[in-house]
Amino acid sequence: MAFTFRNNYLHCEDVKLKDIQTKLEQCYSESASPVFIYSQQQLEDNIKAYKDALGQIPNQTTVNYSIKANSNPELLKIIKDAGCSLTLVSGNELRLALKLGFDPKKILLNGNGKTRWETTLAVKSGCLINVDSDFDLRQAIQVCHELKVEANILLRINLNIDVNVHPYVSTGMAGSKFGIDEDQLDNILDIVKNTTYINVVGLHCHLGSTIEDLVAIRLCMNNLKNLAVDLNKLPFVNLKCINIGGGLNIDYYTRGDDTKSCHHETDSQLEAVNTWIKSVSGRNGIAAQMSNVHQSYSNKECTRSHWLNTLRAGESELNVDLPESLNKEHFPNPGDLIGELKEVNFDKSFDIIVEPGRSIVGNTAVLLSTVLGCKESGNIRFIITTGSMTEVIRPSLYGSYHHIDLIEPSRHSRRYLYNVVGPVCESADFLGKERFLNTPHVGCGLAIWDVGAYCYSMASNYNLRGRAAEILVSGSTWRIIKKPESFEDMMTCYSC
Template sequence: MDYFFHKDGSMFAEDVDLHEIAREVGTPFYVYSQSTLERHLRVFDDAMTGLDRLICFAVKANSNVAVLKLLAKQGAGADVVSGGELKRALKAGIPGERIVFSGVGKKPYEMDAALKVGIKQFNVESEPELEVLNARAIKLGKVAPVALRINPDVDAKTHEKISTGKAENKFGISWLKARDVYEKMKEMDGIAPVGVDVHIGSQLTDLEPFRLAFTKVIEMVKDLREAGHDITQIDLGGGLGIPYGDSAEAPPLPSVYGQMVQDVVKEMMAEVDLEFIFEPGRLIAGNAGIMVSEVIYVKEGDGRKFVILDAAMNDLARPAMYDAYHNIDPVNLSEEAEEELVDFVGPVCESGDTFAKGRLIQPLEAGDLVAIKSAGAYGAVMSNSYNTRALVPEVLVRGDQFSIIRHRIEVDELIGQDQIPNWV
């Protein structure tokens, strides 16, 4: 459920008419519904009732500090994958003890920053990383809490570019080698092995890959505890998909996912007190945001009609990068108009700058607004200024109020970042 809907022929974000935002902010822009963000977090957390748990929002899905802060006020922590995301989480008021640090390429200065603020857990993804982290911790007089990210060699059955749990992927340590690496940690003075971590991919619509991966993790935790390792934290990652509105298989509800998790872990919970960490991102933010764009031209091609928008692949990369499906709705709704087939494209000089092909929609003309749905995750965070286009702004709505939470970075500001050497 989200809070974007048509009323009296116009689309609203909660109680704000999107035309009102467009008049003040211009197009394109992202808009997020605070009520939707909070509701999605609450629904996921409720699905885990009965578990000692920490919900760490995946910052990579939507890293705006305002979004992070409102989720933090609801009790969320943060899953970060860079020093920059760590800074964002801290600025949003998320304390170190509610932050986990994932990612395959942590640099020493990033490790230092995380050690100094006392993060909850480093999700370590390789032996070389573990050795560097040990050295940095010793140098700073710290002990790093570590969970090895296990690669369980499980096919997530999702897009190949967002699959992370197969042996061929760059993520994690092979589950066949992991027990030996935990033994090595016993000799490392700067490391405290506290947990096990797994994350097999994003936008999963089938529970079985989760079940297979989580079962392997529970078996490993049992073995590690029997070997004398005080493992008390299990990080089950994120990855549960959302409905994008296409004809693909609908993902399971969070409640069904939560029941599967509890079925897998209940035997282990009867034996030892465990804390579970979850890292949802898309599930919280995806359908809590849309991108609004204006029609520039409607172009008649040979056998097809192109609706050319002022948004482009630099503003929303998912369709070009992943062939992703996003519903596109008119902001002004006419129930009487007969729908027609169109392609939605942007102005960037790339054939890949296409949002949708062969969509049925009411006739549109220059100046009309459209809403590209399910854009709250991996939308603004992946935006850029390709073709020297202004960087898209973000807006947050609560009830009948809206606030710009990232201003449009205009072309002059972008060009001003360039430096000309004195020999040119």
């Protein structure tokens, strides 16, 4: 793991984060905090996991990193050097990809609403284009005719498959704004049949993000396989590639049990444990202990780790299995995904594209912030930090969980249940709720984990806050790969 504690101080690889915090305070008095800290080793390891897994199938394969997850050019250079290509969703992302030297023939431009200039740039560049609708196709045809240039397109098919993710990141269901419904496909094919300059070379399906359901992924692959066989019977179709879109989830919870309260537990989970404890009550003293700790946990008086350790001690002593729902959840990894691909067994003539984003960069970074102070209101305690929803919007937008902990020993020993919030003038500005943390001193460093994906790329200037710096760590060295945004930087687009 790239982020580890050594002598009670958090390190990224071999660099103490407190040292970075101190140095930045000396160099950037106004904008030293917060800051994104990335691990180059973790990024390279994540890419290697995909490359190794894809090596198990006979097809030609490409890892097309989903650039919208994080578009920092220095990270993209590492991704390019590892032999990956890119999937893009905007013309400016395409401009960046070309500027960095990515092979345009392997770049894929996605998007349900491409503007004419974006389609024109894609056609001129010779990159692959995902077609999302009949109007998207007609625009591509018009541009190709004007330029007298052929374009290789993939048809993005909406297979109406539910992957049980947050509705904001579900993209493969009927009623989604993305993709071509299967009952609309004949119309698309009629348009293709009667035109020139357009080569249909592949199929694409994107089910969503934070996917954990491998059964749904296999269903998607099988449907694409069968559809590809049928379409290749048409004289004007020559499918050569299958693009398996959609991103795997990462384990945001892996470090959380030492700080989590029952706020993060479902009612059904708590009731299942309560029923299990009642079923073993009276056997010996451990049952009474479990009942007391379970009550304490339900009252938000102890951490999840203390609760689980007590329950597992009882399970071992009583030789009675805990409810299955308490078993540690397995988050699918690249090997699991490619294992499904291997089972589906696409013909070797098809090139396979996968489009990971979150699982490439998600766990490569923490947001390092500084504690401004603590306060109470009613019966709620708050830690106010320099980090906010303008850097990490996922908790506010999706209700997402990110692990939070102090990066250094606190000068105070008392441990309380805290809401960790930022200084933005918005009640939705929180980074985590009901976390057991030692009371931090003013100036204490605090880290929000797993912010490499969909955090900086979704950052904003709300409240006229400058966007944070980004730092890349490699071994025992670190460097700034994006300077903090100053007031002057924010004013450059205005006439004042």
